[in-house]
Amino acid sequence: MAESRQTVSETLAGIVERRPVLAPVLNAFAPLLEARSALPEKLSPMIEESGFVLPPWRQERAQQGAPLLAGASLKGLFPLLRKSADVLLPLLEALPGMNGYADALTSFFQNEEMCMRAADTLLTGHETALAEAAEETHLPPAVLLFALEVVVGPVLRALALKYDAPWDERASSWMQGFCPVCGSFPSISYLDKRVFDEKNAFLAGGGGKKHMHCALCGTEWHFRRGACPSCGKEGSGVMEFLRESENSRGERIDWCTKCKSYCPTVDLRECAGTPDMDAMALGMMHMDIVAAQKGLTPLKPSFWNQF
Ligand SMILES: [Zn+2]
Ligand SMILES: [Zn+2]
Structure with missing residues (x-):
């Protein structure tokens, strides 16, 4: 990804500002x-x-x-x-x-x-x-x-880190909802930002492509937006998303209406910077509570979302 990421502490500071609790x-x-x-x-x-x-x-x-x-x-x-x-x-x-x-x-x-x-x-x-x-x-x-x-x-x-992300080379390089390196399910996913071409300032891409982030080995890979990473079902009405409020800054959970699994997701088109994804996953634990109340199960159980 082209834009540089915030550090862990920058990301956490941003979350604490928005959500002091x-x-x-x-x-x-x-x-x-x-x-x-x-x-x-x-x-x-x-x-x-x-x-x-x-x-x-x-x-x-x-x-x-x-x-x-x-x-x-x-x-x-x-x-x-x-x-x-x-x-x-x-x-x-x-x-x-x-x-x-x-x-x-x-x-x-x-x-x-x-x-x-x-x-x-x-x-x-x-x-x-x-x-x-x-x-x-x-x-x-x-x-x-x-x-x-x-x-x-x-x-x-x-x-x-020794690999040059061959799993993202083509759309067909890796089609699974689990990690192409270690096989874990993602802890968080994000929709990427709009891409600007620096040389001529034209909009080069609308953004919104979905990327999964593996909490274990840090690998990120592209995944189809309409598909469930857990059960693999795909099509209209399979994936829905849930936001806490209007002013959620792109934070939501993407959940599957078929198998009831969910993954926290951040739409970077609604964020100022690009957060550190591990810090962001922790900072979205309030959404894990919302998901648990709705009877959904986390795609990747973390220490803090096993209620
Ligand atoms: Zn992995
Ligand atoms: Zn599913």
Whole structure:
């Protein structure tokens, strides 16, 4: 995307200004979000040192709906996970309600075998290894999964940054509602801004194309506006959107009338800048409450939207 993004703190400051009631929770999460967004660049050089072989993007595989890292093992990337854990665990443990788990989380991320096995489950979706790890560490499964996603996320982002978004090359390159790199569902989506051609100041495009944002590996990909990312149904009347008020600055939830899943969405044509999408997803938690009241389920359960 051409326009530069706001930083995490710029985005959070904007949200707090509009919605002061969220200040305590946004302030609590801010250090973790900021540190996490700075990590992938620091981890990037460690990928070569680790000897990890990046799988090539294969068009025919992608057309069958297989994410890039499907079936891959993160084996060998433990040093990156360690670095990520060193930076992020203290911030994670400082979150309200998390301090009681500090010792168990610390020892979990020191156990290479167990922690890499659990990390692989983020890519395979096999929950058995995760459930076993939760039992062994005496951590509630939701807490372990949250910590794992927080710590492994920047490592996956460092990997995803090595590709030049081949999934967005053509409209047919990647047709799925889940992430082309890691297979997760998006935490938030956005409609892009109008595009101006700087040289002659003509409107080059009306904007409004839909992009999905993966909270785990940070990848963004284009997706059809009339289609449900969860059940794949498409056509008029499938996707509806819900706004909180008239003056919502493009913030809404897009939900499927068929399977009742939803994804927070921001229409950037109604925003002044382009927010950091991870901070924005957290800042739209008031919409998660609206969605829960309507009986909808989040496409990507987050720590804060599991009511
Ligand atoms: Zn992803
Ligand atoms: Zn659906």
